[in-house]
Amino acid sequence: MTNTILVVEDELSIATLLQYNLKQAGYDVLIANDGEDGLQQAMKHLPDLILLDLMLPKRDGMEVCKELRLHKIETPIIMLTAKDDEFDKVLGLELGADDYMTKPFSPREVLARVKAVLRRSKVSTIIAMNTGADTLENGEKMYRVGDLVVYPDRFEALFAGEALEFTPKEFELLVYLLDNKNRVLTRDQLLSAVWHYDFAGDTRIVDVHISHLRDQIEENSRKPKYIKTIRGLGYKFEEPKQL
Numbered sequence: 001m002t003n004t005i006l007v008v009e010d011e012l013s014i015a016t017l018l019q020y021n022l023k024q025a026g027y028d029v030l031i032a033n034d035g036e037d038g039l040q041q042a043m044k045h046l047p048d049l050i051l052l053d054l055m056l057p058k059r060d061g062m063e064v065c066k067e068l069r070l071h072k073i074e075t076p077i078i079m080l081t082a083k084d085d086e087f088d089k090v091l092g093l094e095l096g097a098d099d100y101m102t103k104p105f106s107p108r109e110v111l112a113r114v115k116a117v118l119r120r121s122k123v124s125t126i127i128a129m130n131t132g133a134d135t136l137e138n139g140e141k142m143y144r145v146g147d148l149v150v151y152p153d154r155f156e157a158l159f160a161g162e163a164l165e166f167t168p169k170e171f172e173l174l175v176y177l178l179d180n181k182n183r184v185l186t187r188d189q190l191l192s193a194v195w196h197y198d199f200a201g202d203t204r205i206v207d208v209h210i211s212h213l214r215d216q217i218e219e220n221s222r223k224p225k226y227i228k229t230i231r232g233l234g235y236k237f238e239e240p241k242q243l
């Protein structure tokens with residue numbers, strides 16, 4: 001799978017140079033010219049790595065970095081700084097940058113760092129994969145599975161950065177599935193947990209809601225990556241397979 005790298009850099013010559021060299025090395029490259037655009041693209045495309053300039057129009061690199069980490073987006077970040085920038089390395093690393101480089105740098109140096117950071121992040125992604133709900137700094141719960149991010153307290157869900165629309169029951173069902181990730185749930189179980197039916201009700205209502213959920217979060221509802229049908233049993237929410 002090709003890794004995608006987001007370059008957030010307002011100096012056109014540097015952005016172009018990085019883009020050229022990264023593409024030559026086989027990466028997909030996205031370019032943003034200011035901090036706001038960088039943030040938007042990072043949330044929308046969830047790149048594998050971000051090269052983030054420190055001094056940027058609209059929002060500086062530190063703010064972008066902080067904002068991404070607040071949203072629990074753990075994409076590795078290499079901060080690009082100029083010699084004269086008053087960059088506090090310790091603070092930068094505390095805010096969530098993984099590494100930093102001081103300009104001017106050679107393309108070869110950048111590629112070596114990119115490779116090293118990507119290698120490290122692969123290892124930590126595998127370790128982090130089996131976690132359920134995260135807790136944000138303000139105590140709010142959040143789920144992140146693949147491209148899906150759900151904030152149950154806010155009745156909000158995003159898929160690849162785009163807001164989704166649900167009925168309250170669909171949302172409740174989604175959160176219940178997330179809470180029971182990787183577990184097979186029967187239609188009766190779902191009916192009793194989400195609809196509070198304590199008798200054998202019509203389970204078709206479950207199927208209808210599942211199909212609405214799939215319409216929103218599956219690229220192809222016939223080949224779902226997240227909400228799997230377990231024949232003869234019910235449904236299971238899974239982490240989508242990478243590669």
Ligand code: CA
Pocket residue numbers: 009010011053054055056
């Ligand atoms: Ca700059």
